[in-house]
Amino acid sequence: MASRRRIASAPAPVAHAVGPAVVESGVDQVALAPGASILRRFAAPIDTLLREGVEAITALAPFRHMQTPGGFTMAVAMTNCGALGWVTDRRGYRYAPLDPDSGLPWPALPEAFRALAVRAARAAGFGDFEPDACLVNRYVPGARLSLHRDADERDFGQPIVSVSLGLPAVFLFGGARRKDRTQRVPLAHGDVVVWGGPARLFHHGVLALKDGEHALTGAQRINLTLRKAG
Numbered sequence: 203m204a205s206r207r208r209i210a211s212a213p214a215p216v217a218h219a220v221g222p223a224v225v226e227s228g229v230d231q232v233a234l235a236p237g238a239s240i241l242r243r244f245a246a247p248i249d250t251l252l253r254e255g256v257e258a259i260t261a262l263a264p265f266r267h268m269q270t271p272g273g274f275t276m277a278v279a280m281t282n283c284g285a286l287g288w289v290t291d292r293r294g295y296r297y298a299p300l301d302p303d304s305g306l307p308w309p310a311l312p313e314a315f316r317a318l319a320v321r322a323a324r325a326a327g328f329g330d331f332e333p334d335a336c337l338v339n340r341y342v343p344g345a346r347l348s349l350h351r352d353a354d355e356r357d358f359g360q361p362i363v364s365v366s367l368g369l370p371a372v373f374l375f376g377g378a379r380r381k382d383r384t385q386r387v388p389l390a391h392g393d394v395v396v397w398g399g400p401a402r403l404f405h406h407g408v409l410a411l412k413d414g415e416h417a418l419t420g421a422q423r424i425n426l427t428l429r430k431a432g
């Protein structure tokens with residue numbers, strides 16, 4: 203079961219910090235498993251900035267429903283920003299530097315996204331996260347993401363940082379084996395899930411989104427998944 207604790211400071215202080223250590227106070231952290239936790243509402247203070255970032259990204263690289271290698275169309279609409287973007291088509295899953303729809307590089311990773319992810323990773327115990335890829339997922343009511351592992355990255359020493367905006371969802375968090383028991387974890391606007399270390403390759407997914415309306419996103423949930431892919 204998830205256990206809750208409030209942490210007064212980040213567990214991994216910044217190396218070579220000059221002056222007072224850089225710490226986060228009052229982070230509401232819920233442990234999911236060794237190496238995995240939720241930082242409740244961590245992104246909420248900059249939600250408008252994040253929403254504007256998503257608008258700017260989708261103006262250049264619109265959301266699209268990608269094809270799985272098996273020929274299914276994904277229910278979740280996706281786009282990317284950063285040096286690398288996650289794509290899937292009949293040829294398989296991979297990271298690509300160019301948007302296959304436009305042939306152009308993906309939009310740059312906004313500094314606000316990068317800084318938030320680095321701060322969240324550090325608060326969760328991963329002090330040297332360097333994201334170079336951000337997958338932007340858009341869920342409308344009924345859309346779901348089936349149980350999977352994030353395993354297309356080069357370095358499993360780097361964590362995954364996953365930011366929820368808009369409508370609430372139920373996150374499934376399992377284990378190393380697909381058949382392992384899954385926890386059903388409610389995720390709200392502003393919540394950030396971080397998993398790495400022993401949990402880096404754990405299975406996870408999202409149950410079908412329920413109907414609703416959110417002040418910032420309307421009838422949608424937006425997820426930002428930040429990774430070090432290359």
Ligand SMILES: O=C(O)CCC(=O)C(=O)O
Pocket residue numbers: 337339347352364373406407408425427
């Ligand atoms: O939407 C989420 O919370 C999870 C997204 C995810 O697992 C992924 O993009 O690989």
Ligand SMILES: [Mn+2]
Pocket residue numbers: 350351352406
């Ligand atoms: Mn995933």
